[in-house]
Amino acid sequence: MSWAIEVQNLNVWYGDKHIIKNVSFRVPKNVIFAIMGPSGCGKSTLLRAMNRLLDLNPHARVEGQVKINGINVYGDNVDVTWVRRQFGMVFQIPNPFPHLSIYENVALGPKLNGLVKDKSQLDELVKQALQKAYLWDEVKNDLRKPASMLSGGQQQRLCIARALALKPRIILMDEPTANLDPVASSKIEELLLELKEDYTIIIVTHNPQQAARVSDYVAFLYMGELIEIGETSTVFTRPSNILTEKYVLGRMG
Amino acid sequence: MSLKRPIDYGLEKLNGMINDMIDLAGKALEISIESILTRTDNVEEVRKLSDQLMFIMDETGELAVQLIARFQPVASDLREIKSAIQVSYDFSRIGRYAANIAEITKMIPEEGCDFTSIRELSQIVLEMVREAGKAYLNKDLKKADKLRSMDDQVDKLYAESIKHLIQMGGKINTACLLSIALILRYLERIADHACYIADATSYMITGRKY
Amino acid sequence: MRLNKRKIIDRLMLGIISALAIASAIPIFAIAVNVYSEGARYISLNFLIDLPPPPVGGGGGGIGPALVGTLVLVALALAIGGSIGFFTGLYLSEFSHTRLAQYTQMFLQVMVEFPTIIVGLFAYMILVAPLKRFNALAGAIALSIVIIPYIALNVREAYKSIPYTLKEAAFSLGVSAPIAYLRILLSAARRGVLTALLIGLAKAAGETAPLLLTILGTTFTYFGGLDQPINAIPLLIYNFALSPYEKWHQVAWGAAAVLLTIILVIFIVSRLIIKEVKV
Numbered sequence: 124m125s126w127a128i129e130v131q132n133l134n135v136w137y138g139d140k141h142i143i144k145n146v147s148f149r150v151p152k153n154v155i156f157a158i159m160g161p162s163g164c165g166k167s168t169l170l171r172a173m174n175r176l177l178d179l180n181p182h183a184r185v186e187g188q189v190k191i192n193g194i195n196v197y198g199d200n201v202d203v204t205w206v207r208r209q210f211g212m213v214f215q216i217p218n219p220f221p222h223l224s225i226y227e228n229v230a231l232g233p234k235l236n237g238l239v240k241d242k243s244q245l246d247e248l249v250k251q252a253l254q255k256a257y258l259w260d261e262v263k264n265d266l267r268k269p270a271s272m273l274s275g276g277q278q279q280r281l282c283i284a285r286a287l288a289l290k291p292r293i294i295l296m297d298e299p300t301a302n303l304d305p306v307a308s309s310k311i312e313e314l315l316l317e318l319k320e321d322y323t324i325i326i327v328t329h330n331p332q333q334a335a336r337v338s339d340y341v342a343f344l345y346m347g348e349l350i351e352i353g354e355t356s357t358v359f360t361r362p363s364n365i366l367t368e369k370y371v372l373g374r375m376g
Numbered sequence: 377m378s379l380k381r382p383i384d385y386g387l388e389k390l391n392g393m394i395n396d397m398i399d400l401a402g403k404a405l406e407i408s409i410e411s412i413l414t415r416t417d418n419v420e421e422v423r424k425l426s427d428q429l430m431f432i433m434d435e436t437g438e439l440a441v442q443l444i445a446r447f448q449p450v451a452s453d454l455r456e457i458k459s460a461i462q463v464s465y466d467f468s469r470i471g472r473y474a475a476n477i478a479e480i481t482k483m484i485p486e487e488g489c490d491f492t493s494i495r496e497l498s499q500i501v502l503e504m505v506r507e508a509g510k511a512y513l514n515k516d517l518k519k520a521d522k523l524r525s526m527d528d529q530v531d532k533l534y535a536e537s538i539k540h541l542i543q544m545g546g547k548i549n550t551a552c553l554l555s556i557a558l559i560l561r562y563l564e565r566i567a568d569h570a571c572y573i574a575d576a577t578s579y580m581i582t583g584r585k586y
Numbered sequence: 587m588r589l590n591k592r593k594i595i596d597r598l599m600l601g602i603i604s605a606l607a608i609a610s611a612i613p614i615f616a617i618a619v620n621v622y623s624e625g626a627r628y629i630s631l632n633f634l635i636d637l638p639p640p641p642v643g644g645g646g647g648g649i650g651p652a653l654v655g656t657l658v659l660v661a662l663a664l665a666i667g668g669s670i671g672f673f674t675g676l677y678l679s680e681f682s683h684t685r686l687a688q689y690t691q692m693f694l695q696v697m698v699e700f701p702t703i704i705v706g707l708f709a710y711m712i713l714v715a716p717l718k719r720f721n722a723l724a725g726a727i728a729l730s731i732v733i734i735p736y737i738a739l740n741v742r743e744a745y746k747s748i749p750y751t752l753k754e755a756a757f758s759l760g761v762s763a764p765i766a767y768l769r770i771l772l773s774a775a776r777r778g779v780l781t782a783l784l785i786g787l788a789k790a791a792g793e794t795a796p797l798l799l800t801i802l803g804t805t806f807t808y809f810g811g812l813d814q815p816i817n818a819i820p821l822l823i824y825n826f827a828l829s830p831y832e833k834w835h836q837v838a839w840g841a842a843a844v845l846l847t848i849i850l851v852i853f854i855v856s857r858l859i860i861k862e863v864k865v
Contacts, residue, residue: 176754181683208760218751222773232759235769257379282755289759313379335446336382356442 125192127152127293127323128173133187135168135177142168144347145187150293150340155315155324157338157355159331161375165347166327167215170295173325174210175203191292208236211286211322215298217278219270219285226266228281229253232289248288255321256284257314276307283314287322294318296326300333312337331371335359343367383447386439390460391513393436397467398509400429404474405505405566409498411481412559413491422478429471436464452580459580463512466569466576470505473562473569480555489552493537494559500530501563501570508573517581523574530567534560618850621842628840638805638822641831649841652822654808655801656791659726659818663790667730668737668783675741675782676767682746691742697735702795705731710799720802722809722816728796733786740785744778745771777859784856788849794820819845 126149135143142165150156158166171177173189175196188195196206219228229249232238239245249266253259258280262273270281279299286294296315300308315324315337328334334341335355342352343366351358351367362368369375404425411418440457443449449457504526511519537560541553548556575585632648639647674690681687706728713724748771756770772779797803802815803825809816819841826838 174758176758179753179757181681204760204762206760207758210758212754212758214751214754216751218749218755220752220755220770220774222776231770232761235759235761235765285755286758309381310379313381316382316385317379332448355446359445360442 125152126150127154127191128325129188129190130173131188131190133169133172133189134185135165135172136184137168137180138182142347143172146344146347146349148342148349148352150323150325152323153319153321154339155319155326155337157334157341158325158327158344159329159334159341159370160344161370162329164344166329166344167297169344170212170297170325170327173293174212174295175206176212178203208289209292211283211289211291211294213279213282213286213294213296213299215301217275217282217302219273219278219281221269221271223270224267225262225270225273225281228270229284229288232285236289238289249284252284252288253281255287255318256280257310258284274307275303276310279303279307279311280314283311283318287318291322293323293325296324298327298329301329308333331359331373335371343370345370383443383449383453386443386447387453387456390436390439390443390457393432393439394460394463394467395513397429397432397436397464398506398513400425400432401467401470401474402502402506402509404429404471405477405498405502408474408478409494409502411478412484412555413495415481415484415488417481419475419478419481422475426468426471426475429468433464433468437461455580455583459512459576462576463573466573469569470566473566477559477562480558483551483555485549485551487549489549489555491556493533493540494556494563497530497533497537497560497563500526500533501567504530504567504570508570508577512573512577512580515577515581517578520574520577520581523571527567527571530564534564618846621839621846625839625841625843628836629843633840634844638826638837639833641829641833647833647837649819649822649837649844651804651806651808652817652819652841653844655722655804655817655821656819658722658809658816659729659797659801660787660790662723662726662812663729663733664783664786666726667733667790668786670730671734671737671782671786672741672779674734674738676745678738678742679745680767691739694735694738697731698739702728702732702793703798706796706799709796714800717813719813720800720815721813722801723812725797725801725816725818726812728800729790729793732793732796733789736789737782737786740782741775741779744775744782747778748774781856781859784852784859788852791848791852792820792845794824797821798824 129149131147133143133146134141146169158169160166168177168183172185173196177183177185185197188197190196191206191209194201219225220231223231226249229252230245233245233248239248250259250263253262258277261277262281265272270278273281283294283299300311303311312333315326318324319339326334326338338355340353341355341358343350343358343362343364345366351362351364353363358367359371362371366375404422407418407425408422410416411422440461443457444454447453504523507519507526508523510516511523538557541548541557541560544553579585634648634653635650636648637650638652674694678687678691678694682691709724709728709731713727714720717724745767752774753766753771756766759766759770761770797818797820801818801821803817803821804810804815805817807814807816823838823841823845826834826841829835
């Protein structure tokens with residue numbers, strides 16, 4: 124069985140605070156894998172430990188392994204920019220580059236990483252990414268307009284297109300619908316169900332109902348510890364840990 | 377955007393299961409009737425089909441519960457799930473009765489019996505089972521209504537046949553008498569379940585049983 | 587009765603504060619009016635290009651060499667001080683947790699208040715004394731040192747004000763740090779950085795003390811080389827205003843008007859840029 128990503132004995136500290144406590148799990152390919160838990164349990168930290176975005180935080184210290192295709196991203200000779208290119212990331216507050224146009228937002232990654240040879244290839248790549256994010260029809264006549272003129276839901280889909288443009292294997296999503304209205308949120312959830320055919324998606328959510336709706340596998344993280352992990356259907360019909368049960372019932376803090 | 381909702385994937389799977397049950401139930405009934413009318417022992421086959429139907433009924437219940445747990449369904453989604461639970465039970469009962477019918481084959485005496493009434497009734501009931509399945513799958517309100525009139529037919533025929541049996545009384549072989557009576561009863565119960573399926577179909581579409 | 591008293595005191599305070607605010611704004615207007623009324627009449631294309639007039643007699647004359655000198659010095663100061671200041675500011679922003687950054691920031695904040703005459707003295711020691719003559723490079727270096735703190739601290743602010751989530755987005759694209767900071771995030775911070783450079787420009791154009799001990803202030807050469815003396819508008823104003831010649835006083839007023847105009851234009855442009863950022 125080949126895994127999209129394997130996390131082994133991962134520990135993260137912010138200074139003296141032990142944030143992620145010996146977490147291990149494996150994510151199969153082409154599934155939606157949700158990480159759920161109450162606020163402050165370390166979900167976002169866990170996500171950023173995977174694509175080494177955590178390196179940007181000078182106070183963070185990481186121990187353990189995160190493997191993609193058997194390669195440990197924290198290995199000695201590993202190029203961190205290569206690691207980050209294996210992932211596409213979408214953030215909680217939609218963050219398209221405000222000073223760039225819709226087109227440029229999607230084109231920037233491929234351009235800077237030398238993924239295409241000429242303008243027509245780039246145009247095609249941008250179009251495909253926007254189509255995959257189900258945004259093309261809405262913006263195809265406004266590609267040169269600034270990204271800031273889009274609505275919240277559209278901006279988030281633009282960020283998804285930006286992530287897809289680099290053709291990553293895995294898409295990391297940090298509470299992608301937390302700041303969107305319900306209609307925009309469900310559009311994104313439906314989009315994820317289609318995307319999983321081509322990508323592996325790891326989504327962090329503080330809303331267990333969203334994890335229930337959207338994911339195939341779910342991990343419950345509480346105070347930095349992995350409490351339970353399993354198929355979503357099972358975890359939500361008969362969770363095996365009492366903490367998980369409390370959480371999904373809404374009886375936790 | 378023409379994307380499927382998360383719950384749609386689950387509802388499709390649910391429908392698939394009901395579809396399977398429709399095929400199995402129809403087949404079980406068909407074979408059991410044939411078994412009686414041609415005095416061939418197909419009990420094993422029918423029992424197998426009945427067991428399969430019970431298994432799928434459990435699966436359907438489990439899937440329905442998962443869908444409720446995961447998707448907080450409302451309105452027509454919720455009614456569809458409830459109807460699926462109900463209908464899976466009905467089809468499994470039909471399978472059970474078919475097996476019961478098939479088991480009677482062993483009771484039939486050497487010289488056979490006059491199964492005219494059975495022949496007539498079973499045709500209607502078999503059609504009811506098929507129509508019920510189609511009504512459910514196609515969400516066809518008209519077909520569901522038709523089933524109720526067919527059930528009236530069945531009730532009438534059933535009453536007449538029982539009366540006829542009582543009249544014939546001692547002139548019929550006891551084994552035949554019992555066989556016919558039991559089979560008539562089972563067929564009548566199957567027709568009832570087909571009606572329940574029609575009711576569940578109406579409920580799924582309109583929210584009311586009628 | 588009490589209420590009335592409170593109201594009166596309230597109004598009085600408001601009045602005093604408003605008056606003080608107006609009073610503090612008055613000097614700018616007063617200066618501008620003064621300078622333009624005395625000097626605006628001398629400004630013309632010739633004035634900007636020509637050599638200065640002889641002290642007595644002779645034709646109109648102009649501030650050509652001084653203008654060229656200012657342009658050269660400002661360009662050099664921006665090139666040297668601007669680049670050092672930019673990268674320092676970038677470092678201060680992105681590595682603010684290091685002790686080096688903390689000390690450097692403190693040091694730069696002190697440098698902002700530093701007497702610029704001392705900077706000129708320093709430049710004299712390291713560049714004028716060894717070469718045994720006043721030279722343009724010394725002036726440029728002195729100006730660079732003066733403007734570095736302003737540029738660094740403003741660039742730091744510009745980068746610090748980029749939302750962290752944008753920084754994450756930039757790095758998540760898998761680009762190296764130099765590309766992230768200089769091609770993606772610089773674009774996001776460009777208005778702040780531009781403002782920083784404009785402030786540097788204004789300072790370099792207007793500071794006088796650093797020039798006193800470094801460039802001498804030639805009267806008749808436009809540009810003789812970096813190792814030679816050179817003139818600049820503020821220095822010309824100083825020298826001509828102190829001279830006994832009425833002609834040169836007039837030139838000084840004209841130069842002052844030119845300098846004030848340059849500063850005001852820079853000021854207005856940077857205000858417009860900042861306004862856009864707020865939106």
